Amino acid sequence: MMRRATLLSAALATVLTGGAVPASGAEPTPPGPATTRPLPAPDSSAPAAGGTAPAPGTSPGTTSPSPGDPASSVDPASPGASDAPPGGLTDSRGLLDPGAPDASADPAAPGSAGVPADQPSLVRGDPRDFGAHIFQGNAFDTCQAPSQATMRAWRKSSPFGAVGVYIGGRGRACPKQRHLSPDWVRNVDQQGWKLLPVYVGSQSPCVIAKNKRKFRMSGKNPYRQGKREGLDAVRQAQHYGMGRSSAVYLDMEAYRYKNKSCADTTLRFIQGWNSAVRAQGYVAGFYSSANYGIAHMEKARAAGARGLPTAVWFARWKTRPSVNSERNLHPQAWQPHRRIHQHTGNVKRTYGGHTVHIDQNLVDAPVAVVG
Numbered sequence: 018m019m020r021r022a023t024l025l026s027a028a029l030a031t032v033l034t035g036g037a038v039p040a041s042g043a044e045p046t047p048p049g050p051a052t053t054r055p056l057p058a059p060d061s062s063a064p065a066a067g068g069t070a071p072a073p074g075t076s077p078g079t080t081s082p083s084p085g086d087p088a089s090s091v092d093p094a095s096p097g098a099s100d101a102p103p104g105g106l107t108d109s110r111g112l113l114d115p116g117a118p119d120a121s122a123d124p125a126a127p128g129s130a131g132v133p134a135d136q137p138s139l140v141r142g143d144p145r146d147f148g149a150h151i152f153q154g155n156a157f158d159t160c161q162a163p164s165q166a167t168m169r170a171w172r173k174s175s176p177f178g179a180v181g182v183y184i185g186g187r188g189r190a191c192p193k194q195r196h197l198s199p200d201w202v203r204n205v206d207q208q209g210w211k212l213l214p215v216y217v218g219s220q221s222p223c224v225i226a227k228n229k230r231k232f233r234m235s236g237k238n239p240y241r242q243g244k245r246e247g248l249d250a251v252r253q254a255q256h257y258g259m260g261r262s263s264a265v266y267l268d269m270e271a272y273r274y275k276n277k278s279c280a281d282t283t284l285r286f287i288q289g290w291n292s293a294v295r296a297q298g299y300v301a302g303f304y305s306s307a308n309y310g311i312a313h314m315e316k317a318r319a320a321g322a323r324g325l326p327t328a329v330w331f332a333r334w335k336t337r338p339s340v341n342s343e344r345n346l347h348p349q350a351w352q353p354h355r356r357i358h359q360h361t362g363n364v365k366r367t368y369g370g371h372t373v374h375i376d377q378n379l380v381d382a383p384v385a386v387v388g
Contacts, residue, residue, distance in 0.1 A: 110298055111295055111296040111297065111298060112147055112148065112261075112262070112295045112296075112297075112298045112299060112300065113295070114142070114144070114147060114295065114301075115142055115147075116140045116142040116327070117138065117140050117291070117323075117326065117327050118138070118324070119288070119291065119292045119295065119323060119324050120285075120288035120289075120291075120324025121323075122241075122289075122292075124240065124285065127323075128321060128322055128323030128324065129288070129322075129323070129324075130280070130281035130282075130284040130285045130288070130317070131277070133320055133321040134322070134323055135321070136321065137318055137319055137321045137322075138318065138321075138325070139347065139349050139350045139351075139352075140318060140326075140327070140350055140351045140355065141349065141350070141352055141353075143353055143354055144300060144327060144328070144354055144355060144382075144383050145354070148261070148262035149262055149300050149354075149383035150211075150262065150263075150383060150384055150385075150386050151354045151381070151382065151383060151384070152178065152179045152213075152380050152381075152383075152384040153354075153381045154177075154178045154379075155176050155177045155178060155179075155377070155378070155379060156177055156178065156179035156180060156181060156213060156377075156379075156380045157175075157177050157181070157366070157373070157375040157376065157377055157378065158180065158181025158183075158213065158215065158359075158375065158378065159180075159181070159373055159374060159375045159376070160183065160190055160191040160374075161191050161194060161195060161196070161197075162180075162182050162183075162194055162195075162196045162197035162201060163180075163196065163371070163373050164195075165196070165201060165204050165205065165208075166371070168204075168205045168208060168210060169208055170368060170371045171368045171369060171371060171373075172208050173369060174368040174369040175366070175368040175369075178209070178211060179210060179211040179212065179213055179378075179380055179384060180205070180210055180211075180212060180213065181212075181214075181215050181266075181378070182197060182202075182212055182213070182214060182215065183197075183215050183216075183217060183268075184197070184214045184216060184250075184253045184257055184259075184265070185217075185250060185253035186216045186217035186218040186246070186250070187217075187218060187232055188217040188219065188220055188229060188232040189217040190217070197257070198257070199256065199257050199258045202385075203258055203388070206387040206388070211384040211385070212259070212385040213264065213266060213330075213357070213378075213380070213385070214253075214254055214257075214259055214263065214265045214266065214385050215265075215266045215304060216246075216249075216250040216265055216266065216267055216268065217268040218232075218246040218249075218267060218268075219232055219233065219246060220232045220233055220234065220269065220270055221269060221270075221272030221274075221279060222236060222272075222279045222283070223272045223273040223274075223276050223283075224270055224271070224272045225270070225271045225272060225309070226271065229270050234282065234283070234286050236282050239282045239285040239286035239289065240285045240286065240288060240289035241289060242286060243286035243287060243288065243291075243292075244289040244290065244292060244293040245293075246286075246290055246293075247267075247289065247290035247291065247292065247293030247294045247301075248293045248297070250265050250267070250290070250293075250299075251293070251294055251297040251299050254299065254385070258387055258388065259385040259387060260387070261386065262298065262300065262386045263300065263383075263384075263385040263386045264299070264300040264301075264302050264328060264382070264383035264385060265294055265299055265300070265302060266302035266303065266304045266330055267287065267290055267301070267302065267303050267304065267326070268305075269283070269287070269303065269305045269310045270305065270306070270310075271305065271306040271310065272309055272310060272313075273309075274309055274310065274312065274313035280313055280317075283313070284313070284317055284322060287303065287324070287326070288322075288323070288324030288325075289324075291303075291324050291325070291326055291327075292324055300327050300328065300383045301326050301327050301328075302327060302328040302329070302330060302382070303326035303328070303329050303330065304329075304331075304332070304357075304359075305330075305331070306331070306332050306333075307331040307332060307333040307343055307344075307345050308333075308345065311329055311331040311343070311346065312345040314326065314329060315345055315346050315347060315350065318347070318350060319347070327383070328354075328355040328356065328357070328382045329346070329351050329356055329357070330356075330357035330359065330378070331345075331346070331357070331358060332362070332376075333358065333359070334359070334360060334361060334362050335361075336360060338358055338360040338377075338379040339358055339360075339379065340357065340358050340380075340381045340382075341356070354381050354382060354383070355382055355383075356381055356382055357378050357379070357380045357381070357382045358378060358379045359377070359378045360378065361376065361377035362376040364376075364377070
């Protein structure tokens with residue numbers, strides 16, 4: 018979706034970036050370091066942009082991993098895939114998020130899908146208390162990681178301080194990444210960028226988008242399948258040089274969560290994925306449409322589900338950027354520093370002579386730890 022007019026875009030540039038950046042083309046205010054304490058919660062009072070909203074929860078990332086990718090040699094969704102930590106994942110020091118205790122592998126245990134626990138959790142607490150690094154500011158995500166030259170130009174002249182990169186998963190739309198590599202990650206980190214790793218794995222059995230249906234998860238043992246893919250997500254992150262305490266965000270495109278059987282299957286997959294990611298010392302995040310996957314997570318949370326994501330990344334376009342105003346989230350849930358708002362999508366932006374097709378986000382959440 019594009020702005021109605023260039024003049025309107027320029028007039029709103031400052032408010033849409035939370036006041037951190039002057040008018041388009043001017044040198045931006047550098048974002049604060051990812052580990053600074055304390056950080057005020059980012060928000061914006063920008064008015065809603067005009068226009069028609071796109072299909073909800075649509076991300077730029079969703080086909081099979083490239084056979085040439087050394088970190089993608091096994092399809093984690095295949096029945097023969099192992100539950101054992103792959104590719105040298107032998108560190109037994111897991112990450113404990115007290116606000117999001119893991120769900121049991123037993124589908125009948127309290128806190129499993131459809132099985133209430135004693136007390137719902139608000140998924141609260143500062144993630145830095147268990148080692149996460151927090152970025153607060155503006156970010157963009159794009160299907161293909163841009164060239165290092167583009168990243169360098171944008172670092173100097175754009176309002177963004179972080180970038181979402183699609184590191185793996187059988188549902189990733191751009192599996193053949195032209196630029197993304199361990200060297201790319203190291204170099205853009207040295208340029209000052211923070212990274213938001215995204216993993217597009219198996220999708221819900223009731224996923225809405227037709228092009229995602231060939232990636233639907235199995236209903237036989239979704240928790241186990243989620244664990245396999247969670248381990249693969251960590252392997253991808255490690256391949257690119259993203260170490261322990263890094264966040265990895267599971268991309269689950271919009272699905273009909275009011276179908277109880279489908280919702281329970283999807284939640285069990287997510288619980289397994291989160292458990293595997295945290296067991297390896299990584300932060301488990303979750304991306305989806307605010308009206309679908311995020312609404313489902315809130316409903317599950319209120320019902321006492323365990324094994325929920327540490328951070329949520331919600332897509333609600335054509336609205337003012339805000340991490341605190343999402344109507345489908347309890348205002349005290351997933352706080353503090355546990356939210357990302359994708360507020361603008363499918364737009365072209367040009368900085369420093371380099372044009373990229375992006376989505377725009379306001380971030381107050383964990384990022385990757387490089388090196």
